[in-house]
Structure formats: structure tokens, C-alpha cells
Amino acid sequence: MTSVYASWITLLSPLAAAVAITLGGTAISRRAAGVVATTGTSVAFAAAVVAFIDILGEDPERRSHLDTAWTWLGAGKFDAGLAILVDPLSIFMMLVVSGVGSLIVGYSIGYMDGDDEERRYFAYMALFVFSMLLLVQGGNLLLLLAGWGLVGLSSYLLIGFHHERPSAIAAAKKAFIMNAFGDATFALALFLLIAHTGSVSFGALEEVTGAGSTVTNLIALGLLGGAVAKSAQLPLHTWLPDAMEGPTPVSALIHAATMVTAGVYLIVRLHSIFEAADVVQDFAAILGAATLLVAGLIALVQTDIKRVIAYSTMSQIGYMFVGVGLGAYANGMFHLLTHAFFKALLFLAAGVIIHALAGEQDMRRMGGLRRLMPFTYWCFLIGSLALVGIPPFAGFFSKDSILAASLDRGTLGAILVVVGLAGTFLTGAYTFRMLYLVFHGSRSAYATEHHLDDGHEGPLTMLVPVGALAVLSVIGGWIQFAPFWTPVSDFLAPVAEPLAEASNWMEVVASVAAVALGLAGILVAWAIYDARRWRAPRWTAARRALEEKLYWDRLYDRIFYSPAVWLARATLRWFERPVIAGSAVGIGVGARESGEIASEVQTGYLRAYALALAAGLAILVLVFVSVR
Amino acid sequence: MIAGSAGNVVVWGVWFVAAFACLGSALAVVSFANPFFSALALIGNLASLAVLYLLLNAEFVAAAQVLVYAGAVMVMFLFVVAYLGGEADAPWAGGPSWQVVGAIAAAAAILVEIVVVIGVAAGDGLSNEGDISSAFGSPAEIGRLFLTDHLLAFEVTSIVLLAAAVGGVILGHHSRRVDDPAVGGRG
Amino acid sequence: MLGPDITWYLVVSAILFSVGALGVLLRRSPLIVLLSVEIMLNGANLALIAFSRLHGESDGQVFAITVMAVAASEVVVGLGLIVAMSRRNLALDVDRLNSLRG
Numbered sequence: 001m002t003s004v005y006a007s008w009i010t011l012l013s014p015l016a017a018a019v020a021i022t023l024g025g026t027a028i029s030r031r032a033a034g035v036v037a038t039t040g041t042s043v044a045f046a047a048a049v050v051a052f053i054d055i056l057g058e059d060p061e062r063r064s065h066l067d068t069a070w071t072w073l074g075a076g077k078f079d080a081g082l083a084i085l086v087d088p089l090s091i092f093m094m095l096v097v098s099g100v101g102s103l104i105v106g107y108s109i110g111y112m113d114g115d116d117e118e119r120r121y122f123a124y125m126a127l128f129v130f131s132m133l134l135l136v137q138g139g140n141l142l143l144l145l146a147g148w149g150l151v152g153l154s155s156y157l158l159i160g161f162h163h164e165r166p167s168a169i170a171a172a173k174k175a176f177i178m179n180a181f182g183d184a185t186f187a188l189a190l191f192l193l194i195a196h197t198g199s200v201s202f203g204a205l206e207e208v209t210g211a212g213s214t215v216t217n218l219i220a221l222g223l224l225g226g227a228v229a230k231s232a233q234l235p236l237h238t239w240l241p242d243a244m245e246g247p248t249p250v251s252a253l254i255h256a257a258t259m260v261t262a263g264v265y266l267i268v269r270l271h272s273i274f275e276a277a278d279v280v281q282d283f284a285a286i287l288g289a290a291t292l293l294v295a296g297l298i299a300l301v302q303t304d305i306k307r308v309i310a311y312s313t314m315s316q317i318g319y320m321f322v323g324v325g326l327g328a329y330a331n332g333m334f335h336l337l338t339h340a341f342f343k344a345l346l347f348l349a350a351g352v353i354i355h356a357l358a359g360e361q362d363m364r365r366m367g368g369l370r371r372l373m374p375f376t377y378w379c380f381l382i383g384s385l386a387l388v389g390i391p392p393f394a395g396f397f398s399k400d401s402i403l404a405a406s407l408d409r410g411t412l413g414a415i416l417v418v419v420g421l422a423g424t425f426l427t428g429a430y431t432f433r434m435l436y437l438v439f440h441g442s443r444s445a446y447a448t449e450h451h452l453d454d455g456h457e458g459p460l461t462m463l464v465p466v467g468a469l470a471v472l473s474v475i476g477g478w479i480q481f482a483p484f485w486t487p488v489s490d491f492l493a494p495v496a497e498p499l500a501e502a503s504n505w506m507e508v509v510a511s512v513a514a515v516a517l518g519l520a521g522i523l524v525a526w527a528i529y530d531a532r533r534w535r536a537p538r539w540t541a542a543r544r545a546l547e548e549k550l551y552w553d554r555l556y557d558r559i560f561y562s563p564a565v566w567l568a569r570a571t572l573r574w575f576e577r578p579v580i581a582g583s584a585v586g587i588g589v590g591a592r593e594s595g596e597i598a599s600e601v602q603t604g605y606l607r608a609y610a611l612a613l614a615a616g617l618a619i620l621v622l623v624f625v626s627v628r
Numbered sequence: 629m630i631a632g633s634a635g636n637v638v639v640w641g642v643w644f645v646a647a648f649a650c651l652g653s654a655l656a657v658v659s660f661a662n663p664f665f666s667a668l669a670l671i672g673n674l675a676s677l678a679v680l681y682l683l684l685n686a687e688f689v690a691a692a693q694v695l696v697y698a699g700a701v702m703v704m705f706l707f708v709v710a711y712l713g714g715e716a717d718a719p720w721a722g723g724p725s726w727q728v729v730g731a732i733a734a735a736a737a738i739l740v741e742i743v744v745v746i747g748v749a750a751g752d753g754l755s756n757e758g759d760i761s762s763a764f765g766s767p768a769e770i771g772r773l774f775l776t777d778h779l780l781a782f783e784v785t786s787i788v789l790l791a792a793a794v795g796g797v798i799l800g801h802h803s804r805r806v807d808d809p810a811v812g813g814r815g
Numbered sequence: 816m817l818g819p820d821i822t823w824y825l826v827v828s829a830i831l832f833s834v835g836a837l838g839v840l841l842r843r844s845p846l847i848v849l850l851s852v853e854i855m856l857n858g859a860n861l862a863l864i865a866f867s868r869l870h871g872e873s874d875g876q877v878f879a880i881t882v883m884a885v886a887a888s889e890v891v892v893g894l895g896l897i898v899a900m901s902r903r904n905l906a907l908d909v910d911r912l913n914s915l916r917g
Contacts, residue, residue, distance in 0.1 A: 604916025606909045607727055610840055614734035621741045639818030647827050654831055654854050658838030663846045670850050677857055680827070683818055684868040689860075689876045692883060701853075701887050708894045709846060712901050722843050722910055731840035739833040743826060750822045757816045758871025765876060773877045781877070785884045792888030799895030 003058075004067045006051035007086045010094050011133050013043040014101075018126035021119055030118035034109035037122035041105050041129050045098035052091050060494055063087055066139050073142065080200050083139030089495040092333060093136035093265055100257045100340050101129045103465040107348055108249040110461035111355060121161060125253070128154035132258050136265060141190055141200040144266075148186065148226065151259050152179040158254060159246040171242035178239045182229020189222025202269070209276040220277035223270060224284055231263030231317050233291045238552050240314055244306040248351035251306060256313045256347055257340035264320040264336055268329045271496045275327070282412055285325025289419040292318030294550060296426030300433065301546045304361050305350050308434045312387065313343055315423060319402055322416050327499025328405035330489035334480055335398035337488075341476045342386035342394055345469035349380040352458045352466060353438065363434065368443030373457045377439050379470040384435050386473040388428045388518040394477035396515070399424070401482050404502035404510035413500070417510070424514045428521020436529035482507055643683055649676035663712075667705045674698040686765045816868075824865040831858030843908050845900070849893045856886045 017040025021033045028036070055063050068081035084090075105125050112118050131154050135147030153176075160172030190200065196215055197204040209216050227233075232240035232255075243255050254260070267274055267284060274281040292315045299311035316339050323332030353369065353376060354361055370377045386393035389400060403420050406413040457463065480488040483504055502510070527534045548554065649672065656669035674697050681690035720728075746754070763769045774782045831854055838851025860879045867875025901907060 602916060604913030606912060607723055607840060611727060611730045611734060614738070614836055614840060615730065618734050618737040618741065621738065625741060625745055636817050643818050643823070650827060651830055654834045657850050657854060658834060658842060658847070663844060666847055666850050670853060673854065673857065677861060680824065680861060681864055684824065684864050686864045686867065686876050689864060689879055692880055696883055696887065701890050704890065704894060705850070708898060711898065712907070720841060728841065731837060735833045735836045735840070738836065739829055742829040746822050746825050746829070754821050754869065757821065757869055760871045764871065764873060769873045770876060770880065773873055777874070778877050781881050785881050788885055788888050792891040796891045796895045799892070799899045
């Protein structure tokens with residue numbers, strides 16, 4: 001059927017683009033590489049739209065198709081095929097990934113223009129889009145894990161893209177290692193699953209709930225570990241701010257719109273086991289709430305524009321985790337969609353600024369850019385308002401629906417709503433602090449010096465995607481306005497039945513409270529940073545703690561990094577050098593020395609040889625005679 | 629000593645003379661300093677051995693011993709010794725001390741072992757001498773055996789002799805660089 | 816059989832062999848070494864003849880004649896070597912010939 005074929009095209013066309021760029025090498029121009037990559041992802045998006053339209057024509061209860069290309073791994077009764085799953089959830093994610101992805105890859109043509117290694121960049125970007133699509137389209141857990149690992153790889157390659165910078169390399173390693181920890185827990189969960197059910201199909205997850213609550217909890221916990229690492233939630237969150245070392249479009253695509261949302265997708269896709277292990281699901285929601293709060297606080301003191309947006313991402317994904325942790329699956333996915341729009345918008349707009357200011361990212365050196373770059377300013381403003389959740393922009397509809405659904409979930413839900421509302425206040429504060437610092441006020445000296453003042457703010461390839469995302473941030477939220485019309489929830493319901501249904505008054509309460517707190521945050525930011533009525537509070541101890549990112553990095557350094565380095569040094573000194581290198585040298589030296597000793601027998605002294613003969617004869621006669 | 633008939637006494641007497649001559653000349657060979665005297669002593673050794681062979685009814689072998697060994701081989705030896713001249717240096721000198729000790733120990737060990745074996749086996753198998761026909765040890769008998777049972781040994785031996793002849797010729801061949809002081813024994 | 820038993824001949828043969836071995840191991844002149852080897856060979860011959868007489872078979876004598884032929888060949892080559900050595904002015908001393916030293 002059409003949706004299946006279209007889905008295969010979606011999956012494979014970015015891969016084809018990546019292969020084409022790799023094989024083309026230096027034979028194709030740098031710009032051509034960008035065009036190839038953009039075409040690949042755009043074709044993927046077009047095919048995803050076709051699949052979407054086709055699947056809408058089907059009966060809602062029968063919208064799930066598992067298409068296997070061939071058996072990939074077969075061992076005895078275990079069977080894992082190369083299969084894609086075409087159902088509402090996967091099509092939803094396909095549209096987000098390929099749509100936003102093609103906009104960002106197109107933007108990169110302008111942003112990375114002039115870089116020597118542009119072709120490598122586009123090959124990696126195409127590889128990433130393919131990996132993410134494999135993750136969301138994978139028809140069994142093994143393929144999902146394959147996509148999972150591949151996105152981690154692409155992330156590593158792209159964070160460390162500017163490999164001549166040691167900070168970039170360190171950040172790439174950090175991201176990869178923390179993700180590897182999550183991958184390990186994921187794999188352990190899979191092993192348990194295979195041990196108990198012998199299969200890695202999605203259906204096996206429902207089977208294994210019969211194996212007892214310990215097994216179910218362990219599997220769910222392992223899967224959650226993977227999700228937490230990939231989505232940069234507490235406690236595996238420290239890699240995301242450092243990942244801003246990568247080029248800005250990378251931050252937009254991977255670390256805002258798609259890869260970090262993979263954890264949310266995972267929980268929705270595997271909701272059956274999380275519902276069976278409800279302790280773990282509640283734990284996911286609690287982690288999300290904690291992350292939301294912590295990230296919001298740290299964002300208040302950041303000076304790098306990309307880091308503010310990164311912590312904001314961490315915080316918003318915390319919201320999504322609260323949503324899916326409490327069983328409001330469609331709400332969480334809806335927020336994923338709108339977040340993709342406005343977060344990508346913010347990152348790309350920041351990219352325009354960074355590009356215009358020749359690479360400067362420190363907000364203290366910016367200021368008054370409103371008159372200099374008006375288009376960017378308005379897009380950034382739209383994105384900020386959407387992020388804070390002010391109607392009629394996109395974030396309002398999605399974020400508040402999560403808060404509303406939480407009210408339906410008893411005590412835990414109520415506590416998390418309070419945390420979420422506090423987060424809304426912080427979101428307003430840090431977002432508009434950023435806006436005011438960058439765009440308002442007087443033009444900074446740096447901006448005057450370094451601005452590439454040639455009339456327009458940036459190349460068209462950069463401004464068009466920013467504009468498109470701004471439009472989406474305005475109208476994108478209107479596709480679902482609970483409780484009036486809910487096409488998203490209806491679309492996703494067959495895949496994952498929500499556990500929480502917000503009643504009308506819950507919606508009203510949540511919306512009013514959230515908007516009010518958001519506006520309060522904006523007001524505080526305005527008072528401090530724009531109108532300069534109040535001074536920023538001193539609170540040195542708190543400020544220092546937040547600047548140190550609440551000492552998480554120090555803690556991990558103390559617990560993991562320093563002992564590992566110490567162990568590595570000790571092993572080098574006590575084992576590697578003496579034993580391994582020593583034995584290699586020792587074997588050579590030993591062979592030579594024993595050879596020298598052995599050669600002492602060769603005296604050239606004839607009579608000694610004759611004596612040896614005679615003595616041997618005497619001994620042999622003795623032996624033969626005694627052993628009759 | 630079993631004293632029997634007069635023939636037995638004579639045989640015993642001849643045996644003693646021959647045996648002692650044999651052993652004495654052997655000791656002389658290894659102890660004389662002058663190689664010429666050693667070679668002459670070996671001739672004596674071979675002659676007394678021929679007598680012992682005769683006592684063992686091996687007439688043909690005794691004849692061959694005298695003709696071939698003492699007659700041809702030893703003459704060759706004497707020629708070479710005369711050509712080279714004999715050094716009259718101390719025969720037992722030189723070499724590390726362990727060589728002397730080891731040599732005496734090894735030789736003594738071999739001797740003791742063989743004597744012990746003979747002693748142990750004596751009385752069992754070594755007393756029953758077989759009866760012999762009149763053809764025993766005759767040339768006809770030896771010849772017949774050579775050409776029937778031991779034909780291969782016969783033929784191979786002829787090849788060995790041929791090889792020795794060729795080797796002798798090659799070794800005696802006059803090469804250009806006879807006086808090569810660089811090719812010498814290092815101390 | 817008249818005279819001593821076979822065992823007496825065998826003892827003589829053993830002593831001959833040992834004396835020859837001593838000569839090989841303790842003399843430095845190659846000529847004397849060669850002569851000592853002859854003594855050893857003759858000792859072996861004596862043993863062969865004695866056993867041949869013991870069993871009444873002439874095979875031992877055949878073997879002894881073969882030994883004699885081989886000994887003759889060996890002497891030819893050995894003497895050739897010694898003459899060649901002296902022609903090259905090498906010392907006729909087995910201790911000095913150690914260029915096979917390893």
C-alpha cells in the first residue's frame with residue numbers, strides 16, 4: 001500500500017543522499033553537497049506527507065502496518081526482521097523529523113557556506129536524518145536500538161565537527177559517553193526482554209508483563225535510562241549545554257527538534273510496559289519535573305545565547321516527560337511538535353545573529369540589534385512568545401494541555417502542576433532576559449564593529465527557513481485546541497490510549513495560571529533588563545551555584561572522571577608498561593639472550609663434541625640395559 | 629681355568645699370548661708420541677687379532693685382516709706418516725681438565741657396562757656354542773652369503789669404496805692457493 | 816670348543832673398544848685419532864666374529880668384512896684430509912681447528 005512504500009522512500013532517501021555525498025567526495029562542489037542533502041530530506045518529507053494522506057484514508061482502528069523487507073537476524077526461534085512500522089505515531093514523527101529537518105538542512109547551505117569541510121557536514125546531516133527516521137520507523141526494538149545508536153553517532157560526529165577545537169572534541173566525547181551509558185541500560189533491558197520472551201517485537205513488551213513485576217520494572221527502568229540519556233534529563237543532562245560547540249543548525253536539528261525528543265517518543269511507543277511498571281512511569285514524570293525546574297534556574301545566569309536556548313530545550317523536554325510520564329501521550333507529542341517549531345526557530349534565528357556578528361555568541365557583547373536586524377528580531381520575538389506559551393502562539397496550546405492533564409492525575413499530578421507552573425514563570429524570565437539583552441538597549445560596541453553591514457541580515461537560504469518556522473510557530477498550535485477540537489489526540493489515540501483526560505475546568509485553570517505566570521516572568525525580565533527599573537538580585541551564593549550548573553559537572557567529575565583517569569594512569573604505569581610492553585620487549589630480549597647462552601655450547605672444540613658422543617653412548621647403553 | 633686335554637692348554641696359551649699382545653699394542657698405539665711407532669703398534673694389533681680370529685674358526689676373515697687391513701691400509705698409513713713427519717710432542721697434553729676426566733669416566737663407564745652385561749648374560753646364552761660345519765668361515769661360505777643373503781650390503785659397500793676413491797682424488801688435488809696463511813687455526 | 820669361552824673374547828673386544836675411545840678423546844694429533852678409531856673398529860669386529868662363532872652362522876663374518884671395507888674407505892678419506900691440511904700449513908692439532916665455533 002502507498003503509505004508503506006512512501007515510508008520506505010522517506011527512510012531511504014536521506015541515506016541515499018548521504019551515500020551520494022560520500023561517494024562524490026571532492027568531485028561535487030560544496031554547495032552541491034548541500035543541495036543534495038536538502039533534496040534528500042525534502043523528498044523524505046514529501047513521501048511522509050503522501051504516507052500521511054494515505055493513512056488518513058484508512059479506518060482509524062486499522063492504521064498500523066508492519067512491513068518487513070527481509071529477516072535481518074535469525075537465530076533459532078529468535079527472529080528480527082528489517083521492518084518498518086507505519087502507524088499514526090511513526091508518521092507523526094516522520095513528518096516532524098523530515099519537515100523540520102529539511103528546513104534546517106536548507107538553512108545550513110547558507111550558514112556553512114565557505115567552510116572547508118562543508119561536504120562532510122552535509123553527509124553527516126543526511127546520515128543523522130536517516131538515523132532518526134530509522135529510530136521512529138523501526139518495526140522492532142532491535143531496529144529502534146540501531147537507530148538509537150546511529151543518532152548518537154551522528155550527534156558525536158556533528159558536535160565534534162570543528163575538530164580543530166579541543167573544546168568541541170571534548171564535548172563530543174562527553175555527549176557520546178553519556179549516551180553510551182543510556183544505550184547500555186537500554187541494551188540490558190533488551191537482553192532481559194529477550195531472555196523472557198525470546199523476541200524483540202513491540203508485542204513482546206506486552207507479553208513480558210506476565211513475567212512478574214521485578215522483570216517488568218527492570219526492563220522499564222533500563223529503557224527509561226536510555227530515554228533519559230538521549231533526552232538530556234536529570235541526571236544525565238550535563239552533555240547538552242556542552243553540545244552547543246557544534247554548528248548552530250546542528251544544535252537546532254539534533255539538540256532541539258529531534259534527537260533529544262527521541263526519549264519522549266520511546267516512552268509513548270513503549271507505553272504498554274511503562275504502564276505495567278507504573279512506578280517507573282511516575283519516576284519519569286518526576287525526573288521531567290525536576291529537570292524542568294533545574295534547567296530553568298540555570299538558564300537565568302547563562303551568558304551564551306545558545307546555552308540559554310539549550311537549557312530551555314532541557315526544560316521543555318522536562319515538560320514532555322511530565323506529560324508522557326503521567327500518561328498524557330498525545331499532549332506530550334503535541335508539545336514535541338510545537339517545540340520543534342519554535343525551538344528550531346530560536347536556534348536558527350540565533351544562528352543568523354551569530355553569523356552576522358562573525359561568530360560571537362556572548363550576549364553581553366550584543367545589544368540593540370533590534371534596529372540592525374529587524375526581521376530576525378520579529379522572528380525571535382515570535383519564537384520567544386511561543387516558548388513562554390502566550391496565546392495565540394504555538395506553545396500555549398501544547399504546554400497548557402500537559403498541565404491540564406496533570407491535574408487529572410491525583411496527588412502526584414497536582415505537585416507536578418505546581419512545579420510546571422513555576423517553570424512557566426522561569427521560562428518567561430530567562431527567555432525575555434535573553435531577548436532584551438540581545439535586541440534591546442543600545443547597540444554594543446562589538447556589534448557596531450563586527451556587524452557585516454551590507455544591507456541584509458543574512459543570505460536568503462538562512463532567512464527563508466527562519467520565516468517559515470516563524471509562521472509555523474504562529475499557526476502551528478491551532479491544530480489542536482483542547483477541548484474544542486483535538487485532531488492530534490484523535491490521531492494518536494489508537495496507538496497510545498491516554499491515561500489522563502482533562503476536564504474543561506482543568507483546561508481553563510491550567511491555561512489561565514500558566515499564561516499569568518508566563519507574563520509575570522516576562523514582566524520581571526522587562527523590569528530588570530529592559531526598563532532597568534530594578535537591579536538584578538545579587539544573591540551571590542545562589543548565582544554562583546547556578547553558574548556552576550548546580551555543581552553537577554563537578555560531581556560527575558569527582559565520581560566518574562577522576563577515578564577513571566586515575567585508574568587509567570595506574571594501569572598504564574603498573575600493568576601496561578611493565579607487563580604488556582615489557583613482555584613484548586622481554587620476549588625479544590629473552591630469545592636473544594637464551595640464544596647467546598645456547599651458543600656457548602658451540603665451542604668449535606672437536607674433542608668436546610667427541611666426549612659428548614662417548615658420554616651419550618654410555619648413558620644410552622645404561623638405559624637400554626636397565627630397561628630390558 | 630679349565631685344564632683339559634693338551635689341545636685345550638695349547639689353545640689357552642695361544643689365546644693368552646694373542647690377547648695380551650692385542651691389548652698391549654692397543655695401549656701402545658694411544659700412548660706413543662711418535663705417530664710412526666703408533667702405526668707400527670697398530671700393525672701388531674691387527675696381527676694378533678688375526679690370530680684370535682683363527683682361534684674362532686674365521687679363517688677367511690683372518691686372511692682378509694692380514695692382507696687388507698695390515699697389508700694395505702696400514703701401509704697407506706705409514707706412507708702418510710712418513711710424508712708428514714712425526715711430531716714427538718707430549719701426547720697427553722693440552723685441552724681443558726674436564727676433557728681428561730670426562731674421557732676417562734666415559735670410557736670406563738662403557739667398559740664397565742659391557743663387562744657387566746657380559747657377566748650377567750654369561751651362563752645363559754653365551755655358553756652354548758653352536759656346532760659348526762667344515763664350511764664355516766670358508767671363502768666359499770662367505771662368498772655365497774655375500775652374493776645371496778647380503779647382496780645389498782655387498783653392492784652398497786662397493787659404492788662406499790668408490791666414494792672413498794673419488795674423495796681421495798679430490799682431496800689430493802693440487803689447488804692454486806695452497807699456502808693460505810689466513811686459513812689457519814685460531815688459538 | 817677348545818680354549819676360552821666366547822665371553823673372554825667379548826671382554827677383550829670391550830677393552831679394545833674402550834682403549835680406542837680413550838685415544839680418540841685424549842690425543843691431539845689427527846693421525847693418532849684415526850688410528851684409535853681403527854682400534855675401536857677392530858674391537859667391534861672381534862665381537863662380531865665371536866658371536867658368529869657362538870651361533871654357528873657366518874653372517875657375523877660377512878658383517879665384519881663389510882666393516883673392514885668401510886674402515887678402509889674411511890681411512891682413505893681421513894688421510895686425504897690430513898695431507899690436505901698439512902699442505903695448507905694448518906696445524907695438525909684438533910684443538911686448533913675450531914673455526915666451527917658458534
